[in-house]
Amino acid sequence: MAKSPRAPAPSPRKAASAALRIIDEFCNLKEVHRAFACLHGLLSPIHRAPRYEEFSIEPGDLRALMAVINIELERRTEPVEEAIRSLRKALKAKVR
Known part of the structure; x- marks a missing residue:
């Protein structure tokens, strides 16, 4: 048998x-x-002081900012997933 x-x-x-x-x-x-968390904190503070600054932010600006953050998040997630696959492959081959 070969x-x-x-x-x-x-x-x-x-x-x-x-x-x-x-x-x-x-x-x-x-x-x-961190950028996403910062933006989230800006938009929904946990505690608001009686005198807080008001922000003049347009919904379209926020949508554009969120779109850029989401695109960057996806772009940076892909290499992490690929690196994990490469490591699994390397470790799986080593076990054989």
């Missing part, structure tokens, strides 16, 4: 590189999340 060809086991360096990539991309993702 043996099935196996892919060469990935080096620990490849798995470590994928793990570092996940960390880098996750840090990028956290920046966008």
Whole structure:
């Protein structure tokens, strides 16, 4: 019976590189999340003092800002997901 060809086991360096990539991309993702949280806090403060500043923000401006944040969030989420898939693949190949 012929043996099935196996892919060469990935080096620990490849798995470590994928793990570092996940960390880098996750840090990028956290920046966008901070921007989103900042905007959310601006729009819905927990405690309002009796004298608070009023903001002159148009709904269209907020929609545009939210659209940019959402696009950036998606853009930065994709590399994190790809890096996680790469790490899983590297670890799965190592286990075989």
